[in-house]
Amino acid sequence: MPPTDTTTMEKILDAARKLFVQQGFAATTTRDIAKEAGINLALVNYYYGSKQNLFKTIMVEHMKGFMKGLSVGINDPSRGLEEKFAFMADSYISMLLVQPDVPLFLLRSLREEPDVLFRDVGIGPILTDSLLMKEIDAALKAQGRSLISPLQIFINLMGLCVFPFIARPILQMASGIDDDQYTTMMNERRSLIAKWMMAMITTEQR
Secondary structure (H helix, E strand, C coil): CCCCCHHHHHHHHHHHHHHHHHHCCCCCCHHHHHHHHCCCHHHHHHHHCCHHHHHHHHHHHHHHHHHHHHHHHHCCCCCCHHHHHHHHHHHHHHHHHHCCCHHHHHHHHHHHCHHHHHHHHCHHHHHHCCHHHHHHHHHHHHCCCCCCCHHHHHHHHHHHHHHHHHCHHHHHHHHCCCHHHHHHHHHHHHHHHHHHHHHHHHCCCC
């Protein structure tokens, strides 16, 4: 077996990042990645084992950077609650428009290796221990709705951001809209999600 070569490993990662973005995960093969990196296919298999492992390595790296930036925004005391909702919606929609395979990675990780998102990315504490969650809790209590868990609101926020990208193929088929129209609709959600989230908290329940 060849010794570990970090330069070759980085070439493989760079090639895989490029092709996953250009072609998507399903359409990219390890042979494509080896060709793009200018190396032998055997080296891709030696260093990463499979396309799935490559994708996982890249997505964990990507999610770490994304969550670091997200953490700054949702813990910013100068932003109000609605601004934090808008920041989070804008961050997720921007990422998912560029990286449409991220939801598949998240679903696969949650099903097969749920500890990856917590151990390697730290996604749980970043979100659940955030100033955003504390402000949601305070807003609910101010409305006399202390029996509602802030987690309920947060789950709704994640659903509004992520579900349209998970269900994109069927939503486009059902509505008859093309890719450009769907992207326009997702961009419209950037400001709408924050308003919907505030309405969930402030609208009196009957």
